Amino acid sequence: MAADIRVRSDRARREANLFGLSRRQWRATITAYLFLGPALLLLGVFTFYPVAFGTVLSLFDYDVISPPRFVGLEHFRELWEDRFLWIALANSTKFLLVVPVLQALSIGLAVAVNVPLRGIRWFRAAYYLPVVTSMVVVGLMWRWLLEQDGVVNYALRTIGLMDRPIPWLGHPDLALYAVMFVTLWKGLGYYMVIYLAGLQAISPEYEEAAITDGASRWQVFRWVTLPLLRPSILLASTISAIAALKVFEEVYVMTGGGPMFRTYTMFFYIFDKGFQQLDLGYAAALAVVLAVLVMALSAANFLLFRQGGWSYY
C-alpha cells in the first residue's frame, strides 16, 4: 500500500514538473496560444514571412520573370553610388518635418476640443473625418484643389493676392510641401484622438493644484499638461515618423514623384525600382535600408522621450 502511494506521488511530481509546469499551467498556456494562434498565423503570413523573404531577396537579382540569381551584398554596394537613393533619402528626410508640426497642431486641436461644450462631439467627428477617408480620394481631392486652375488658385486670384496661379504641385520648390500639407491635413484628426485620450487620462487635480498656486493657463499647459502628455507624444511621434518615412499614396496620386524628382521619396523609389523597372532584388535592398532607418529613428525617439532619460523639456 505504501509502495503504491509512493509510485503515484512520483508520477504526480513528474507530471507537475514537465518543463517546470503543472498540468493546470500547461492547460492555461495552451489555451493562451490557441487564442493567439489566428493573430500569429496572420502576422506570420503577412508580416514576418514577407519581411524575411524581402531581406533574403535583397541578396538576389530578381526580375519576376527569370529565376533569382544570388549576388550577395552587390546591391548594397551599388546603393552608395546610386544618386536616386540620395535624392529619395533627402526627400524622405525633408518629409520628416511634417512630424513636429503635425504633433504641435494635434496637441493644440486636442486641447481645443477637450472642453465640455455642447456639440463638441460633432467637432471631434469632423476633425476625424479625413482619417477614415481613403488616401487616394484625399489625394485626388487635393490635387484637384491645388491644380493650376483649381479652387485654391482661383480663391487667391479672386481676392487679389496674385496675378498668376501658383503651380503648387508642379513647381520643384513647392510640390513636396504641398504633399506634406495633405499628409498633415489627413493625419491631424488621428493624432488629435491620441492626444485627447492622453489629456483625459490626466487627473484634473494636478492642474487645479497649479492654478491654486497661481500658475497662468499657459504655465499650467507648459509645465503640467505637456509633461504628463509625454507617453502620448512618444507614441504619436513614433507612429508619425514611421508614416512620414513610408509616405507613398499621396505622392503617387498627386505628383508621381515629380517635378524633377523633388517628391521622389524612399517608398516611391522602392515601388518604382521594383514594380516599374522590375528590379525586385535592388528594391528589396532599398527596403532593408529604409527598415533600418525606421528602426534607428524609432529607437532615437524612444531614447528622447524615455522617462528619466535625456529630458525633452
Add this chain to the structure above:
Amino acid sequence: MSSTRSRSDSVRRERASGRIPFVCARTSVAMIRRLLALVLALICALALALTLALLPSQVRGGPSVTLEFWTISLQPFFNDYVNGLIAAYERSNPGVKVRWVDVQFAAVEQKLLAALAGGVPPDVVNLNTETTARLAERNALVDMDEAVPAQVRARYFEGLWRSGQVRGRTYALPWYVVPNVIAYNTAIYRRAGLNPSEPPQTEEEMIQHARTIKDRAKVYGFMPNLDGVRLLHRFQENGLPILSADGKRAVFNSSEHVRYLTRYVDLLKEDYFPEDTLRRGYLGATERYSAGQLGMLITGPQFLLRVKNDNPEVYAQTFVAAYPRGKGNTLHLATMTMAVPKSSRNAASAVDFALFVTNDENQLAFSKQVVVFPSTRQAAADPFFRRGGAGPEDVARKVAAADLPYARDLSVIVPNAGDLFRIFREAVESAFYGKRTPKDALDWVVRQWNARL
C-alpha cells in the same frame, strides 16, 4: 433525494402508461441525427464539387482549354465588339473558352508582372510597344517570328511587324495603330478671332494659334506632348536624331535639339501652356479639352470618343485637322500589340487566338467602331478608310489615314530604359523649371546616357 426518485418513478410510470411516450429523449436524438446527416451531406457535396473542379476539363465535358485574354481600357465602350469576337472564336474552336479581363492602362504592367510572378499569367495580353520591349528583353514573351508562319506574317505591314522587335526578333503581333491628329474647339477659335476653317499646317503655326488663343480667348491654346519621354518623339518628328547610327551613343544635344527645347521652355515661362502638361500628359489634356478649357487637343483620334462621352457640347464644336509634320516628315504612331507570355500553359492556342483577333476581318470591324487603324494590309486597303463624313470622328479617320504612310513607331528602345528615361525626364523638367538651361540639361543627360549605354 427521495422526492427526485419519486418524480423519476412517476415519469417512468407515465411513460409506461403511454402518456409520455419517450418523445423528449427521442427528439434530441433525432435532432442530432438530422444534424449529422446534414453535415455529412454538406461534406459529400463539397467533396464532389472539389473532385469535379480538380478533374481535367475534358472529363467534365467542359472546354479543354481556357484562354485568359487581357485588353487595355476597352470596357465599357467595346463590350459588344470584344464579346462578339470571343463568341465567334469559341464557336469555330469548340473546346476553347476565352475569359476576357479588361485592365486600365496605368495598371496593366503591374498586374501582368504580378500574374507572371504568381505563375498565373494571362494567355494573350494587349500591350504597348515599350512594355512589349521591356518584357521581351527579359525573355518573357513568345517569339512570334518562330510561332507564326511566314505566309501569315506577310499579312501585317512589315514596319508594324517590327514594332514589337527586340534584338532582331518580334515578340508581339501588331494590333491597331493610332496616329495623332489635332482636335480643336471652334467656339474658342472664334472667340480668339481665328478662322476655324484654317487649322494650323505646321508646328510653328500651331504655336502661333496657341498664343493667340491664350491672349484673346483667355484659355490655354494647347498642351504639347512633352511629358515623360515624349520629347524624344518630337525630336524625331523634326528630323533630330536620338542615338548615333550604331545605337551606342546619345546625340540629342546638338544646337538644333537645344533650340527646339528652348522654344517650349520659353512658351511655358510665358504661360502659353499649363504646367500640368509635364505632369499629367494626354489624360490632363483630354480632361481640359473636354471641359472646354483648351483650344487644341493633340491626340490619338480614339480619345474623341471620350470627349463625346464627357461633354457632347464640346464634341459638337470640335473640328479635326491633320497633325503637322516637321522636318523629319514622319510622326509618331502609337502601336498596340498582342503578346503571349512564354509561361502561358496554352501558348499555341493563345497565338492562334491572337492571330484571330488581329486578322483582317476583325481588325476592320474594330476600326469601324472607333478611329483606329489596322496593322494588316488587306484590312487597311478597305474603301471604308477613304470614306469621308461630317462628324469629327469621320474627319479624324480620313486625315489620320492620309498620315499613315508617314507614321512609324518612334519609341526609343534602349537597354536600361527605366534608368535612362528617368534621367531624361529629370533633365527636361529641370530645363522647364529653370533649374538648368536647356543646353546644360541636354548636355548633362547625354553624358549620363553615354555612361550607361
